[in-house]
Amino acid sequence: MDFALSEELSMVRDMSRDFAENHLMPLATQHDREAKIDASVFPAMAELGLWGLTVPESYGGAGMSNLAMCLVLEEINRACASTGVTLSVHASLVCAPINKWGTEAQKQAWLPKLASGEVLGAYSLSEAVSGSDAAALVATGTRDGNDWVLNGTKLWVTTGEQAGLFVVYVRTDPTVSKAKGITAFLLPRDTPGFQVGKKEKKTGIRGSSTNELVLNNVRLGPESVLGEVGRGFNIAMDTLDGGRIGIASQAVGIGRACLEAATKYAKEREQFGQAIANFQAVQWKLADMSTHLDAARFLVHNAAWLRDTGQEVGRMASQAKLMASKTANFCADECLQIHGGAGYTDDFHVERLFRDARITEIYEGATDVQRIVIARHLLRS
Ligand code: CAA
Numbered sequence: 506m507d508f509a510l511s512e513e514l515s516m517v518r519d520m521s522r523d524f525a526e527n528h529l530m531p532l533a534t535q536h537d538r539e540a541k542i543d544a545s546v547f548p549a550m551a552e553l554g555l556w557g558l559t560v561p562e563s564y565g566g567a568g569m570s571n572l573a574m575c576l577v578l579e580e581i582n583r584a585c586a587s588t589g590v591t592l593s594v595h596a597s598l599v600c601a602p603i604n605k606w607g608t609e610a611q612k613q614a615w616l617p618k619l620a621s622g623e624v625l626g627a628y629s630l631s632e633a634v635s636g637s638d639a640a641a642l643v644a645t646g647t648r649d650g651n652d653w654v655l656n657g658t659k660l661w662v663t664t665g666e667q668a669g670l671f672v673v674y675v676r677t678d679p680t681v682s683k684a685k686g687i688t689a690f691l692l693p694r695d696t697p698g699f700q701v702g703k704k705e706k707k708t709g710i711r712g713s714s715t716n717e718l719v720l721n722n723v724r725l726g727p728e729s730v731l732g733e734v735g736r737g738f739n740i741a742m743d744t745l746d747g748g749r750i751g752i753a754s755q756a757v758g759i760g761r762a763c764l765e766a767a768t769k770y771a772k773e774r775e776q777f778g779q780a781i782a783n784f785q786a787v788q789w790k791l792a793d794m795s796t797h798l799d800a801a802r803f804l805v806h807n808a809a810w811l812r813d814t815g816q817e818v819g820r821m822a823s824q825a826k827l828m829a830s831k832t833a834n835f836c837a838d839e840c841l842q843i844h845g846g847a848g849y850t851d852d853f854h855v856e857r858l859f860r861d862a863r864i865t866e867i868y869e870g871a872t873d874v875q876r877i878v879i880a881r882h883l884l885r886s
Contacts, residue, residue: 509575510748517558517569518576524553525584536712537857542587547622549665555581555592557620560600564616571597571809575754579802582758583765586861587712589758590868593751594663595619598627599626599672599875602744603691611691615670627668628748629659630741636661638875640684640738644720646675653677653730656692658702661868665701665716669694672716674737687737690729698723709860713839737774746818748869749826752793753805756865757798757828759858763833763840764794766855770844781843790839798836801829823875830865830872837862840881 550556559574560566576598582589600619603611618624635641644657655675662671665785671692693698702717704853732740739881770790771782781787804825811818837859841848848855866872 513569514573514576517573518580519812520553520635520655520874521577523870524549524555529584529588533587533712533855534552534857536585538711540706540711541714542585542591542712546588547591547625548843550588550592551622554582555602556595556622556625556829557616559596560616560620561604561697563605564620566600566616566870571750571807573803574658574752575809578751579758579761580755582755583762584758584786585712586755586759586864587710589755590710590713590752590864591664591667593748593755594628594707595626596752597748598628598744599670602672602731602740605693605773606689606740608728610728613732613886621671622659622670625667627662627671628744629662629671629673630868633660639741640687640716641727642674642676644673644675645679646677646688648677649724651727653690653727654690655692655698655720655725657720659718659720661716661725662701662716663707663868664714666704666714670729671699673720673766673843674741675720677696677737681735685735687741688724689731689737689740692723692725692729693732696723696725699855701811707864709857709862709864711860724761730814745869746822748814749822749875750805750808750812750818752865752869753801753808753822753829755810756826756833757802757805759862759865760794760798760801760829760833760867763855763858763862764791764798764814764838765839765845765860766853767836767840768789768793770853787843790843794836794839797828797832798821801832803824804828823870823878826865826870827872827875827879828864833862 536542556567556569557566562568604706627687630639632642646653660707673690673692676686679686698721700719702719770789772780773779808821811821840855841859844855864874
């Protein structure tokens with residue numbers, strides 16, 4: 506077993522680290538305070554090919570692996586988690602399912618635009634009544650001749666403000682059991698009857714947009730169905746297996762930023778006549794943060810490798826997300842504790858890291874949902 510990164514993967518990691526340190530880090534506080542990502546960021550990511558990193562070369566992407574995307578996401582999220590989630594959702598929740606289930610026409614229509622960053626993608630599963638119980642969604646898709654007419658209100662849609670394409674899940678058959686009657690649709694932003702609604706004011710990842718979507722007699726042709734009619738829930742779940750690896754990478758990136766900030770501060774800050782790094786209580790915190798982070802990263806990379814090699818990944822993706830999101834919050838808490846009162850002010854970016862880490866235990870399946878998925882795999886005969 507060889508744990509070394511290939512030359513190509515090392516280059517991708519170094520390129521994204523360079524971009525993250527030089528372009529994103531100086532902007533991350535601004536993104537948080539102004540609750541929007543600076544206009545320079547997305548075009549710069551397009552120039553580096555990040556939006557299409559995992560899109561096949563035949564559709565204008567770089568055709569790289571999920572593991573490559575994990576390396577990129579760790580670097581980007583270490584600098585700015587708002588930018589990180591935007592990329593993760595675009596790649597894993599939009600490009601990936603179109604590539605996997607899309608018709609040739611859908612791939613031709615959307616993947617080149619998504620890969621170039623001309624169009625950003627969003628994923629819309631949740632509603633007011635369906636969060637963890639995703640199959641309980643009530644927005645509808647009704648047949649009208651060959652067309653479908655969509656109605657309802659969707660919630661918690663990352664990148665709602667900027668996205669040009671939404672993968673929307675609605676109930677198309679109310680007569681069958683709840684997970685079986687759902688269909689996925691590709692919904693372009695400019696479709697009549699479709700409106701991006703209220704923007705949420707969030708605790709963390711404030712630079713990324715999170716919106717309500719309103720579907721008011723939105724008419725779509727049959728060519729807009731992604732995958733089979735009635736198989737949308739399976740698509741949503743399989744897609745989230747990949748998405749959870751992305752969010753786990755985000756968590757590792759945030760956790761690493763916490764460890765780095767805590768180590769730096771511990772060496773600089775003096776109390777009782779010496780640097781607080783000399784105290785064993787502080788050293789143990791740093792040691793535990795580092796150990797948890799490396800364990801989480803191994804789980805994430807293993808899950809990505811399973812996905813890349815076409816193996817079953819549900820349990821490992823959930824284990825990676827569970828471990829990495831817990832670790833991010835552990836690291837953020839210890840980092841803030843090492844900073845003391847200073848860390849509780851906005852003079853230091855660690856208070857942002859503390860707020861940004863929290864969402865990794867909530868979105869793309871809360872911690873408790875990851876435990877459900879893991880336990881079901883263990884218990885199934
Ligand atoms: N891949 C493919 N199919 C799957 C699957 C997977 N990983 N997991 C389940 N399925 C299939 C099942 O096989 C079953 O299919 P059949 O009916 O054909 O047999 C069907 O889906 C129903 O499965 P379950 O009975 O297990 O479904 P459930 O209702 O018990 O729900 C759950 C399971 C794991 C709790 C699920 O509801 C879940 O993951 N909830 C969390 C939702 C979530 O993560 N939301 C994230 C919102 S998006 C977001 O946050 C993105 C963002 O913007 C950042």
